[in-house]
Amino acid sequence: MAQKYEYTGKLSEGLIKVKAGVYPQYNCGYINTLGEEVIPLIYSGVKDFHEGLAVVRVGNWSTGKCGFINATGDVVVSFRYDKVMPFRNGIAKVKQDGEWFFIDLQENMVISLRxxxxxxxxxxxxxxxxxxxxxxxxxxxxxxxxPCIFPACSAFNSINRKHTVEFYLKNSYLNINR
Structure with a gap:
């Protein structure tokens, strides 16, 4: 049997992202572990599932929009964002009209990063x-x-399942262990 996909991703929450075609004429979707297409190849880009949702893109990479679908292919967050990051703990970081902010599942802005x-x-x-x-x-x-007064920091590191962040100021540093 001939290869049907140019790209096959890794298993992610029971589904595998796939791509058929060659840039710029390709489409992406998802298959199950039996190789059956469960979410049609109608997207210009797809990401792995995280917390039951996947980032997908419609339209081309320069002017297309991103949203989120669930494992059955239902649109959960509309296609109106320029860039999106996966949902974590019920919120996702998104960019719209040049501004980054966090949204919840109802697409409410919960934290502005303006x-x-x-x-x-x-x-x-x-x-x-x-x-x-x-x-x-x-x-x-x-x-x-x-406050944003530290010229350098090591973002959150997971050490022994505790998150720490270190800020550096001149010759000293502040270590916050949470």
Whole structure:
């Protein structure tokens, strides 16, 4: 039997992402472990499933939009975002019209990142944020609990299942162990 897909991903929550065709004329979808297409190859890009949802893209890579589908192919979050990161603990980091923010499953903005030039995901209720190469921490309410005054940091590291972050200031550092 001839190979049907140009790309086959790894198993992710019971499904495998696949791609048929050659750039820029290719389509992506998902198959099950028996090789049966369970989500049609109608997307321009797909990611692995995480927390029961997968990031998918419609349209081309430069002007297309991203959203989320569930394991049966139902659209859970509409295709209106320029970039998206997977849901973690019920929230996802998305970019729309040049602005990054976190949304919940109902597409409500739960935390704006307008004042920041970057952020990590939340770990144990906290995320590292950046303002012009200075780092701090916000909580899940978006409140800055460590101001962005540190010129360097090691984002959250998992050591013995505890999340730590280290901030560096001149010749000293602040270690926050959560």
């Amino acid at each position: 004042n920041y030039s970057g952020s990590t995901y939340f770990y144990d209720g906290y995320a590292v944020v950046e303002i012009e190469n200075y780092y701090g921490i916000i909580n899940q309410n978006g409140k800055e609990v460590v």
